[in-house]
Amino acid sequence: MTDPADLSPQELRILVAIADSGSFSAAAATLGTTQSGVSHAVRGIERKVGAVLFARGRTGARPTAAGTTAAAHARRVLRMLDVLAVDARAAARGTGADEAADGPLHIAAFRSAALHLLPPVLGRLTARRPGIEPRVRIVREVGPGTAGEVIAGRADVGIATLGTATPTPPGLVAGVLVEEPYALVHPAGHPAPRSLPLVDWTENCSSYTREWWASQDWIPRATIEAEDDGAVLAMVAGGFGMAIMPALSLAAAPSTVRITDLGPGRPTRSVGYVSTPELAASAAVRALVRELRLAHTGAVVPPTWHTGDAPEAVPRD
Structure with a gap:
């Protein structure tokens, strides 16, 4: 096995190109070389690293676990070479x-x-x-x-x-x-927002938030799952449910929803x-x-938040 420190920047670029494109031929086209040249280079790279980096098949080349790791390191090394050039030029000009x-x-x-x-x-x-x-x-x-x-x-x-x-x-x-707080968001003017279904999305997954939710017996299990927080907000604005959302997701909340502070024990993200x-x-x-x-030196709190003047919208102790 050759010392992997002997890997050249071009060999690193070949690794990344194959990992990103999924085939030797596509990598060759990206790099302006031939498929045979890429294949030869990969054999040399694998010999230097001491591991098989790509599983070759009729449909292309898939990185092995070793290949995924190697490609990640290759991207980071190539990026640091860019940084080296920037800092060196700055030093040559005498600027910071x-x-x-x-x-x-x-x-x-x-x-x-x-x-x-x-x-x-x-x-x-x-x-x-x-x-x-x-x-x-x-x-x-x-x-x-x-x-x-x-x-x-x-x-x-x-x-x-x-x-x-x-x-x-x-x-x-x-x-x-x-540190952004979560709030209750629900259709404006709804007489009993707590009776609405809960709308949620996969990314709304803070462990602390989940623990807080589990301790709140007024919050139902989510019955509407949306793709992202924008879809959640649209569902709430349309009157289809309520949601517990972080402040950043509510930065552009429409006037058709009401945002209610959950109080001092509210979860944060x-x-x-x-x-x-x-x-x-x-x-x-x-x-x-x-x-x-x-x-962003403090908590993000949209200016339209309410502090509990809607009795049915605020959780009871």
Whole structure:
């Protein structure tokens, strides 16, 4: 077995191209080379790594467990080579890396963060650092979620829910940006919102929230499952049910719904960022986190929340 440190950047690009495209021929087309050249390169890469990285078949090439891990490392190494170039150019010009931050910034975010949290932040970021090119990928915050995108090397930073049933994976760094409360949301003017069915969606899965729900005998089991929080809000606005939703999901709530504070014992959700230690130190990620912290220094509370003046909408002790 050859030392895997002998892997070249081009070999890393081949690994990533196959993993992303699912075939040697598609990877060859992406890289502007031949399928035989890709096949030869993969045999050499596997020899250096000491593991089979792709299961070859008539329908293409599927990464093995070793191949998935190798491709994730390859993406992250290639990204760090980009960061090396940015920092080196800054040093050559005698400017700080922060001032010289440029190039793509890959961000993974769950839906409500991408809709309501990121746009103003990215506007300020690109105004101050016009060389940065944000590229946002919307990911469902279930299973690996946005943190999984960072681990896989597809994102430099993820906007994630922290402290939930899925903890931050080892090897990543994280920081809380905002603690957002959950609230009861129901059709405006409904005489007995607690009699309505509960509308829910898969991502609304904070372990603390679930425990809180289980202790509230006034909340029924969910009978309507929606695809995402936007669909939940639309169902509630249409009068089809009530929901327990975090503040970020309610940032653009229509006037046809009423949002009621659940009181001092209400559940909350921590929203923050995750990155690798290496990329967290890069100029672009530091600049993004700085803008996020400046924009979100306290709890997110929509201005239309009510504090319990609708007796039937507020849980009883």
